[in-house]
Amino acid sequence: MATAAIDVPASNRVVPGSHHLAPVVWPTPSETSTPDAGKVAAAWISSFNSLIKGEDVEVSSLFRNDCHWRDLLCLTWDFHSHQGPEKIASAVRQKGKECRIKSISTDTSTELRKPAIAPVDFGGNVKGVQSFLTVDTDVGRGRGLVRLVPDPEDEGKWKVFTFFTVLQELKGFEEFIDARRPTGVAHGAQPGRKNWKERRDAEANFEDGLEPTVLIIGTATLVWETELKEAEIFTPKDKLADWFESYASSMELNVWTKTTIKDSKWDDDKREWTVELEREKDGKKETRTLHPRHVIQATGHSGEAYFPPNIKGIDDFKGDFLVHSSQFKGPQENGKGKRAVIIGSCNSAHDIAQDYYEHGYDVTMVQRSSTTIVTSKSLFSVLMKGLYDETGPPVEEADMINMSMPSPVLKRFHSDATAEMTRLDTPLLRGLIAAGFAVDNGPDCAGLFMKYLHRGGGYYIDVGTAQLVADKKIKIKQGQEIACLKAHSISFADNSELEADEIVFATGFQNMRETARKIFGNELADRVGDVWGYDDEGETRTMWRRSGHPGFWFFGGNLALCRFYSKLLALQIKALETGVMKYDDA
Numbered sequence: 001m002a003t004a005a006i007d008v009p010a011s012n013r014v015v016p017g018s019h020h021l022a023p024v025v026w027p028t029p030s031e032t033s034t035p036d037a038g039k040v041a042a043a044w045i046s047s048f049n050s051l052i053k054g055e056d057v058e059v060s061s062l063f064r065n066d067c068h069w070r071d072l073l074c075l076t077w078d079f080h081s082h083q084g085p086e087k088i089a090s091a092v093r094q095k096g097k098e099c100r101i102k103s104i105s106t107d108t109s110t111e112l113r114k115p116a117i118a119p120v121d122f123g124g125n126v127k128g129v130q131s132f133l134t135v136d137t138d139v140g141r142g143r144g145l146v147r148l149v150p151d152p153e154d155e156g157k158w159k160v161f162t163f164f165t166v167l168q169e170l171k172g173f174e175e176f177i178d179a180r181r182p183t184g185v186a187h188g189a190q191p192g193r194k195n196w197k198e199r200r201d202a203e204a205n206f207e208d209g210l211e212p213t214v215l216i217i218g219t220a221t222l223v224w225e226t227e228l229k230e231a232e233i234f235t236p237k238d239k240l241a242d243w244f245e246s247y248a249s250s251m252e253l254n255v256w257t258k259t260t261i262k263d264s265k266w267d268d269d270k271r272e273w274t275v276e277l278e279r280e281k282d283g284k285k286e287t288r289t290l291h292p293r294h295v296i297q298a299t300g301h302s303g304e305a306y307f308p309p310n311i312k313g314i315d316d317f318k319g320d321f322l323v324h325s326s327q328f329k330g331p332q333e334n335g336k337g338k339r340a341v342i343i344g345s346c347n348s349a350h351d352i353a354q355d356y357y358e359h360g361y362d363v364t365m366v367q368r369s370s371t372t373i374v375t376s377k378s379l380f381s382v383l384m385k386g387l388y389d390e391t392g393p394p395v396e397e398a399d400m401i402n403m404s405m406p407s408p409v410l411k412r413f414h415s416d417a418t419a420e421m422t423r424l425d426t427p428l429l430r431g432l433i434a435a436g437f438a439v440d441n442g443p444d445c446a447g448l449f450m451k452y453l454h455r456g457g458g459y460y461i462d463v464g465t466a467q468l469v470a471d472k473k474i475k476i477k478q479g480q481e482i483a484c485l486k487a488h489s490i491s492f493a494d495n496s497e498l499e500a501d502e503i504v505f506a507t508g509f510q511n512m513r514e515t516a517r518k519i520f521g522n523e524l525a526d527r528v529g530d531v532w533g534y535d536d537e538g539e540t541r542t543m544w545r546r547s548g549h550p551g552f553w554f555f556g557g558n559l560a561l562c563r564f565y566s567k568l569l570a571l572q573i574k575a576l577e578t579g580v581m582k583y584d585d586a
Contacts, residue, residue, distance in 0.1 A: 010369035011440035014454045015511065018533025018541065023412035023444055024066065026121045027128075027161055030150040034117060040158045041106055041115035041131040044148055052092060052099040059089040064151050064159045068406040072568055073167035074101050074135055074142050077575070077585050078546065079539040081406045100138050101165065107132040107143065112393050120147050120161060122416035128161060132400065135165050139580050140571075142167040145404040164404035167571055173578055204254045211291050212254070214573060215275060216555075217261065217519065218298035233380075234463075262287070264295075264520050266551060273551060294551050294573050297516055301456060301532060301543065301556030302509030304518060308343075312484035317503065319488055325506040328352055332502075336360030339499050341490060343482070344506030345371045345437070346457050350465035352504055353474050357465075364475040364498060366482075366490075370438035372448045372459035373466055375428060378421040383414075383449070388560075399564050407453070407538030411446045418447030428462070431470030436478050452558075453540065456532050457508050512554055513542075524549055531556075544569050550583045 014020055044062065051057040063069070069082045075091055082088045092099050107113040113132035120126040126149065133144030144165040150156040169175065176182055185196070194202070202208060235243075248255045258280035265274045273295055277288045305324040314322070320332070325348040331340070340356040342349045345367035356363045380389065387398050405413060418441050422429065429439055442451040448459035460466065468474045480492040490498045512532065517525030527549045529542040539545075543554050544565040553569060555562070575581040 009440070010458070011372070011445075011451070012443045013458070014443075015456060015530070015533040017530050018454060019536050019538070020443070020454070021408050021411055021534055021538050023415050023446060024068075024408045026126050026412065027064070027066065027149045028152060029126050030152075030156070032150055032156055035129065035158070037115040037117050037129045037131070038106075040129045040148060041146070044146070044158060044160075045104055045106060045131075045133075049103050052101055052103070054093075054098075059092065060085045061154075061157070062159055063088055063163075064149070064161055065153070067160045067163070068409060069160070069163040069165075070404065070406040071165045073571060074137050074140075074144075074165040076100070077572065077581050079544075081537040081539055083406070083408070083537075098138075101135060102138060103136045104133045104144060104165075105136075107134045110397070112397055118147075120149055122413045129158065132397075133165075135167075137167065139575070140167050140170045142169075143400065145400055147404075162404065162406060162409055164400075164406075166400075166403070167568070170571065170574060170578070170580055173574055173580075200252065203252075206254070206288075206290065213292060213577060214294045214296060215273070215290060215292040216296045216298050218300065234376075261519055266524070266549070268550070271551060292551075293577070294553065295520075296553045296555050296569070297512070297519070298555040299512070299515050301512055303512045303514040303531075304510045305505075306508045306510050307505055308482065308507055311482055314485050316487055317485045317500075319501045319503065322485075322503040323505070325349070325352060325504055326509075328504050331356050331359040331361060333359075335502075337362065338501040340364070340502045340504070341366060341498060341500040342504045342506050343368075344504075344508070345460070346506065346508070347460050349504075349506035350460045350462075352506060354465040354468060357468055357474055361502075362475075364477055364500075365469070366477045366480075366498075367437060368479065368481060370440040372442045372451050373425070373429065373432065373439050373462055374418075374421050374448055374459070375425050375462045375466070378424045379461060382421045382424070383417050383447075395563070399560070402560075403564055407534060411444065411450050414442075414450050415444060415446040418442060418445055421447065428466055428470060432466060435470050435472050436476045437469055438478055454533060512556060516552075516554075520552075524552060528552065528554075545572070546583065 012020065047057055047062055051059065051062060063085045065084060067084065067088065069088050069091070070080075071082070071091075072079050080091065082091050106115055115129060115131040117127055118130035120128040128147050128149040130145070130147050133146060135142035135144050142165055144163070146160060146164070147162045148158045149161045151159045174180060203210065206212060256277075256279055260278045261275060262278050263276040267274070271293060273292050275290050275292065275295070277290065279286050279288055305326045307324065320338070325344070332338070336359065338361050340361040341364050342353050342356075343366045345365055349365055353363050353365050386392055387401060392398055393401075422441060432439055442448055442459070443454050448461065451458045465474065469476060477492070477498060480494050480496070483491045483493050485491070488499060488501070490500055490503070492498070511530055513525055513528060513530055516528060528547040531542045531554050533541050535541050542548070543556060547554055553573075555565075555569060557565070572581070576583060
């Protein structure tokens with residue numbers, strides 16, 4: 001029997017294969033007196049340590065029925081989010097295996113990390129005991145964060161609402177920091193020694209038979225781990241690029257620019273790549289062949305440019321140009337009065353529309369569905385407030401708090417935050433609607449960040465263009481698909497026509513997997529999983545974790561995600577290289 005297609009609202013669309021997550025219901029606020037947070041945390045930790053040692057402790061005595069445990073590399077060599085006592089019991093007591101986590105303890109290294117009474121929900125109506133943790137595993141050390149709230153179904157006993165564990169280092173392979181820093185210059189007589197500059201040049205160019213263990217394709221945000229201090233809130237792109245370049249130099253990163261992959265092959269038996277590169281160095285082209293054991297594709301979380309398929313007449317357009325937004329080089333200097341049409345209504349489309357407007361063009365944005373709009377002011381005053389702003393904790397602690405929320409909890413948090421941001425942005429949103437622009441509040445009204453994680457786009461953080469649309473200085477054509485292109489116009493499904501001298505398709509990008517197909521071929525692309533969106537547990541698919549192809553990894557996302565996950569990807573590679581884990585280990 002045929003099943004009718006379900007028309008999913010634009011706000012709830014996800015990338016193909018991704019799971020749609022339902023937001024949680026917050027626990028009921030407790031009416032009990034304020035407890036001693038330290039004692040509550042200590043009692044729970046003691047019982048949990050007994051549980052993982054195999055003692056007679058019921059999981060349900062420590063975890064609420066609505067609990068979530070998010071684990072990144074401590075319990076297994078993958079990312080998992082377990083929901084409910086039954087699934088947590090299965091994760092802790094795997095048949096024939098000891099729990100990889102050996103013990104946890106309170107982290108009292110800073111005031112923020114000590115056990116304390118803290119809000120569990122966005123509005124601060126539900127109070128619980130929050131404690132940062134240190135985690136000891138069979139192979140490494142990690143950190144954690146637990147949020148305990150009373151369980152009304154068990155006489156108000158303090159149990160887990162959310163629990164987070166994340167691996168930070170491998171035992172015996174700790175980072176070269178603090179007392180483990182390298183000595184640097186070796187003192188004493190050493191005939192034939194090379195100075196630092198000579199050694200550095202040889203290392204950067206992989207001379208004298210040197211081979212990289214890891215080859216990173218792309219110079220995105222994978223390697224930038226430090227905090228950028230004393231910069232503007234909105235750092236200009238050229239200034240940020242200069243900082244990246246200086247960082248690469250000072251941290252002695254081996255960066256090759258103007259380099260193209262010409263061929264690549266993976267040897268399953270040797271567990272090794274053969275990669276042929278064409279590199280421009282000192283004005284001359286050279287061909288180099290490298291044999292890394294790992295390749296990381298860090299070309300941005302988006303893939304190849306996406307054009308809507310089967311657009312009739314695309315070759316008939318005779319205007320000045322028709323391009324995808326990724327190839328847009330800016331308006332013409334003599335373009336005043338020309339008619340520019342942007343197909344799309346998200347970040348790129350808005351930025352390009354404003355650029356055109358500032359150059360005197362007649363600008364129309366074609367919006368086919370709806371878009372999530374939030375002003376940067378509301379974003380910072382609501383969503384970032386107290387966490388990622390000048391009043392917040394150090395970035396490392398802020399990241400722990402943020403990443404400790406499993407996706408269904410994070411979604412509810414963002415839903416509540418989005419309601420407040422929408423309230424603050426109401427005048428602008430009403431103006432947009434009056435101008436014919438369709439707005440939405442993201443998946444399950446959870447806003448732009450959850451839309452980003454669900455589908456990678458569909459939103460605009462307003463830095464000025466939305467007001468131009470509301471003021472009707474930038475026109476809107478809404479809700480119609482393109483029927484065909486003509487020599488100097490666009491014809492729509494409603495038989496209307498829009499004249500155009502320049503057309504920009506800001507229609508997004510394909511899956512990152514398609515970029516892998518273009519660079520590495522079908523054999524690899526067919527072996528890896530789709531990238532982005534959620535798996536059935538609420539973890540991002542394929543990114544920062546094993547891809548399905550040994551020796552090949554995907555890396556992308558915004559600066560905050562890259563800052564956090566870069567260490568986790570590095571730990572997985574280090575564990576493989578040192579024999580601590582095997583690729584097929586659970």
